Amino acid sequence: MFLLTFIVLWVSVSCTTDNLQNVAIRGRATQSTNYPGGLSAAINAIDENVDPLYSRGSCFSSQFELSPWWRLDLLETHTISYITITNRGDCCADYINGAKILIGDSLANNGNNNPSCGTITTIPLAGTQKFLCNNMKGRYVNIILPGKSGYLNFCEVQVFGAPVNTRQCK
Numbered sequence: 001m002f003l004l005t006f007i008v009l010w011v012s013v014s015c016t017t018d019n020l021q022n023v024a025i026r027g028r029a030t031q032s033t034n035y036p037g038g039l040s041a042a043i044n045a046i047d048e049n050v051d052p053l054y055s056r057g058s059c060f061s062s063q064f065e066l067s068p069w070w071r072l073d074l075l076e077t078h079t080i081s082y083i084t085i086t087n088r089g090d091c092c093a094d095y096i097n098g099a100k101i102l103i104g105d106s107l108a109n110n111g112n113n114n115p116s117c118g119t120i121t122t123i124p125l126a127g128t129q130k131f132l133c134n135n136m137k138g139r140y141v142n143i144i145l146p147g148k149s150g151y152l153n154f155c156e157v158q159v160f161g162a163p164v165n166t167r168q169c170k
Contacts, residue, residue: 064149074140081161
């Protein structure tokens with residue numbers, strides 16, 4: 001009886017969202033287009049550098065286009081608890097407004113047909129916002145401005161979760 005009580009208590013204490021890791025840093029990032037100039041690579045958004053100044057090479061940006069997108073390949077399916085996004089701090093805070101965060105295992109339409117975790121209404125200059133994904137499962141995390149012409153840019157994306165082949169919190 002003591003052993004069973006210990007196991008139940010250990011699971012309830014050790015299985016919290018505080019134990020989740022940023023799994024984005026082990027992934028591979030890509031984007032629909034790359035803004036010219038060499039400072040806008042997709043990987044900049046998963047380098048753990050939350051510096052919100054584009055000129056320091058810590059942000060990503062697409063070119064001006066219809067439905068620009070950024071995608072993270074986690075290399076295997078994960079259970080995702082939440083995602084944080086840090087916006088630019090030097091200008092252009094509204095460029096991310098209306099973007100959808102998608103999570104799933106499909107690469108159909110470049111991954112832009114996957115289920116939605118949420119929609120970004122606004123993130124202030126240099127602000128970071130948390131989006132609860134309620135343990136959605138997927139290999140790909142996409143951020144897209146669907147049906148809108150513009151630039152898509154932000155400075156950091158952190159994905160908190162774990163591979164589905166490990167024990168998850170419920």
